Amino acid sequence: MRLLWLPEVLRAAGLTVHEVSGWRTRGKDTFGPVVGLTCHETRGSRTSTDAGEIRVLLNGSTSAPPPIAQLYLSRSGAWHVVASGTCYHNLVGWAGPNVGYGNDALIGVEAQHAAGEPWTDTQYRSYVRGVAAITRRAGFSVSRVAGHFEHQPGAKTDPGFDMAKFRRDIAAVLAGKDDDMSEKTQTQINELHAIVTAWRSGMPKTPDGRGVEPVGWRIRDEQWQAKVVALLTMLSGQIGGLDTAQVLARIEELAAAESARDAELIDLVRRGQSGELAAEQVVDELAKRLAA
Ligand SMILES: [Zn+2]
Structure with missing residues (x-):
């Protein structure tokens, strides 16, 4: 299957969305069924550009073949849809909410973020709202939203925020309490x-x-x-x-x-x-x- 609904679902959540050329056919279409989502951060430099970060997702890295993730979240809070099929953002998890599942079943989001960098409210709230919208559309519970560090403890430390709080914030949006919509x-x-x-x-x-x-x-x-x-x-x-x-x-x-x-x-x-x-x-x- 392919997640061809990604842009419309994110836009309907009031988010800015860019479609990276070729996303509709990028990643194997044997993806799914989807059981959850893994949150990541790119761990690039604090001055990285969207273009540079997206290039890595498209070309792969020394540790992962391309495409690396279906979605990229810029520091600006804008979302970029990179792929609709299988991506290579994590291993089969040995712990956490999605233990036993890997790339065939998990959507990956890579947020532009350097190690130790403070999260801006704009980017964090966009992360919450975007993942909330995806969770609702894909039909899995908020408890299936995992941090990479929860999925592969001991090997990964991203993303650098409290996942329990992140899930509570998503639950609040799903319950109609969106702080952003002041x-x-x-x-x-x-x-x-x-x-x-x-x-x-x-x-x-x-x-x-x-x-x-x-x-x-x-x-x-x-x-x-x-x-x-x-x-x-x-x-x-x-x-x-x-x-x-x-x-x-x-x-x-x-x-x-x-x-x-x-x-x-x-x-x-x-x-x-x-x-x-x-x-x-x-x-x-x-x-x-x-x-x-
Ligand atoms: Zn990661």
Whole structure:
């Protein structure tokens, strides 16, 4: 089998995801059934680059043939999907939650991290949220999330964090308690949703009359589009770890009944489209409401 759902599942968790060219066919397709996941850290240098670290995963090392792991988690908190089939990130475990299992049954995640380096909140929370999403989709229990050091004690010491706490943090996310999704972040996402709803409502119908263009926030007027993208980019920068595309995907998910606020924003956009307000004024007004 192949884990072709990896990108969509991670994106649905609000994470930034990059697909490494060729990932869909990388690793033997005899992988599975999957029983669990092993957490690793790359133990590269503190100044390592994503490109350099991913190169190792693709080319293998002196101790492991390629591909080394299905997933790579950058210091930035972004995920990179490297392979969908069997990888070579651990041996058959002699201890821990997945004792007796090896590469045929365990998903591997390699986080960009040097020995002894402090974990940033951004990367650690992304690790928790990503593994939580994978656990849920793959259908194994959080107790099947192991650290490499638990799987091969005496031989391995990565990753350098407390696995019991890591599993508790995953369980909290699975139970709907995600610290990352603070009230402020949620408010900003709701605001963005309101804006996009407004844009969609203000857009011309498609020729078949069924509704707005499928890419809801595509705006006919290029000047407006540029301004709104700039605005969204600015806002998404305030929402740590999420990029504009992720925020928009999230907004689409959150599509809900129009609130009075939506109606106000829609009216604003319509006034802009009719020429009553300049594009500048509309964007200013939108920004003002967001800052309020
Ligand atoms: Zn490892």
